[in-house]
Amino acid sequence: xxxxxxxxxxxxxASVELLRHPQLCGKAVVIGxxxxxxxxxxxxxxxxxxxxxxxxxxxxATYEARAFGVxxxxxxxxxxxxxxDTLLLPADFDEYRRYSRLFKDAVRAVASQIxxxxxxxxxxxxxxxxxxxxxxxxxxxxxxxxxxxASIQRAVRDATGLSCSIGITPNKLLSKIASDLEKPGGLTxxxxxxxxxxxxxxxxxxxxxxxxxxxxxLEMLGIRSIGELAKAAPSLLVEHFGKSYGAWMHEAAxxxxxxxxxxFSEPKSISRETTFERDLHPVRDREQLTGIFTELCxxxxxxxxxxxxxxxxxxxxLRYDNFKTVTRDCTLDEATGDAGAIRRAAGACxxxxxxxxxxRLIGVRVGSLSQPGADIQERSSAARTPTLFD
DNA sequence: TCTGGGGTCCTAGGACCC
DNA sequence: TCTGGGGTCCTAGGACCC
Numbered sequence: 001x002x003x004x005x006x007x008x009x010x011x012x013x014a015s016v017e018l019l020r021h022p023q024l025c026g027k028a029v030v031i032g033x034x035x036x037x038x039x040x041x042x043x044x045x046x047x048x049x050x051x052x053x054x055x056x057x058x059x060x061a062t063y064e065a066r067a068f069g070v071x072x073x074x075x076x077x078x079x080x081x082x083x084x085d086t087l088l089l090p091a092d093f094d095e096y097r098r099y100s101r102l103f104k105d106a107v108r109a110v111a112s113q114i115x116x117x118x119x120x121x122x123x124x125x126x127x128x129x130x131x132x133x134x135x136x137x138x139x140x141x142x143x144x145x146x147x148x149x150a151s152i153q154r155a156v157r158d159a160t161g162l163s164c165s166i167g168i169t170p171n172k173l174l175s176k177i178a179s180d181l182e183k184p185g186g187l188t189x190x191x192x193x194x195x196x197x198x199x200x201x202x203x204x205x206x207x208x209x210x211x212x213x214x215x216x217x218l219e220m221l222g223i224r225s226i227g228e229l230a231k232a233a234p235s236l237l238v239e240h241f242g243k244s245y246g247a248w249m250h251e252a253a254x255x256x257x258x259x260x261x262x263x264f265s266e267p268k269s270i271s272r273e274t275t276f277e278r279d280l281h282p283v284r285d286r287e288q289l290t291g292i293f294t295e296l297c298x299x300x301x302x303x304x305x306x307x308x309x310x311x312x313x314x315x316x317x318l319r320y321d322n323f324k325t326v327t328r329d330c331t332l333d334e335a336t337g338d339a340g341a342i343r344r345a346a347g348a349c350x351x352x353x354x355x356x357x358x359x360r361l362i363g364v365r366v367g368s369l370s371q372p373g374a375d376i377q378e379r380s381s382a383a384r385t386p387t388l389f390d
Numbered sequence: 391t392c393t394g395g396g397g398t399c400c401t402a403g404g405a406c407c408c
Numbered sequence: 409t410c411t412g413g414g415g416t417c418c419t420a421g422g423a424c425c426c
Contacts, residue, residue: 032394033394034394053391054391055391055392055393055394056393056394057392057393057394059394059395059426072426073393073394074392074393075391075392075393076391076392077391077392077393078391078392078393080391081391091394093395117425117426118396118397118425118426119426120426121426208424208425209423209424209425210424211423211424211425212423212424213422213423213424214423214424242400242401244400244401245400267397268397268398268399269396269397269398270396270397271395271396271397272395272396273394273395273396274394274395275393275394275395313418313419315419323392323393325421325422326420326421327419327420327421328419328420329418329419329420330418330419331417331418331419361394361395363395
């Protein structure tokens with residue numbers, strides 16, 4: 001039996017902004033859109049959604065804003081129709097990353113087995129922690145788990161001033177669902193026995209891994225809740241979703257998930273992309289396009305350098321004005337981190353893509369990563385390490 | 391006036407090799 | 409002259425997640 005926690009920061013970006021601007025507490029606020037010129041943050045009043053023009057989506061909404069029906073991922077123009085007077089703040093990712101490190105360090109000081117799941121959530125394996133405690137062995141491990149969860153929430157609040165929600169269950173899948181049940185500030189424990197009453201009534205969309213496409217197709221089969229999915233014939237799911245995904249869905253709906261908490265994983269790719277203020281014409285806006293393209297390559301090269309990687313596969317991504325996306329990639333003989341080499345390879349990819357429409361987005365990606373110094377280090381550490389023959 | 395930017399994983403076909 | 413089965417790498421697209 002494992003004790004797995006999922007911790008999710010409550011309205012993370014918005015909550016960080018409220019620390020800076022406490023006068024906004026209790027107001028409907030969303031984060032999103034492009035960085036405006038200095039005015040917004042220095043002035044005493046804040047821009048509202050109805051004043052915004054341009055592209056962008058909401059990345060986070062305060063709970064007061066969510067009451068108007070706006071949510072993350074929603075286009076700002078659409079949100080402005082629903083909640084015109086909601087305040088709009090631009091995202092400050094450097095600041096969010098700083099708070100991300102703060103809260104993760106605070107958790108790590110309590111329980112070290114952490115899996116990073118992005119800027120505002122983590123999984124924590126509490127199994128050893130729960131069983132190492134003398135009290136838990138003979139007593140009630142679930143109540144011990146609840147105590148640990150509460151102390152993690154306190155640690156996060158003390159370190160950051162922010163609140164988080166935690167779910168603790170026997171696996172990652174259930175914990176992810178549980179942490180969402182009593183937001184904000186919730187601490188939700190679910191055992192095997194709670195699945196039927198607390199998980200099965202939920203929409204299939206709540207399962208991490210069932211997105212908009214899969215849930216729409218499930219609905220066509222008459223399956224809307226996780227309980228209905230759990231009781232569906234596995235053969236039916238396999239027939240419609242394939243052997244692997246269909247079987248997984250059925251397991252997930254029944255609350256079964258053996259995935260371990262993964263403490264460290266190597267990055268697979270590093271990329272940069274940008275959506276233009278207005279769609280650019282491949283011929284008429286050629287100069288501007290080339291400039292942005294080269295700049296993206298330099299940024300990716302800088303990211304690689306900073307993180308200590310080089311890559312063999314260079315990829316290009318274009319999104320046209322009709323939102324159709326195409327990608328091209330090519331694999332080099334040697335891994336590179338050089339901006340010029342990336343630019344040349346990506347430029348060659350660009351020649352393989354149709355340029356007959358306006359372009360909305362361009363992106364550059366480097367994959368098949370390796371660490372240039374890695375084998376040297378390995379060799380030198382091998383040299384220091386006594387072998388059988390020493 | 392729709393729809394950001396950073397990722398991961400899966401599938402599927404073709405090339406190529408044994 | 410016809411025919412196998414596996415394995416790996418490469419490429420393109422798509423679903424999904426935060």
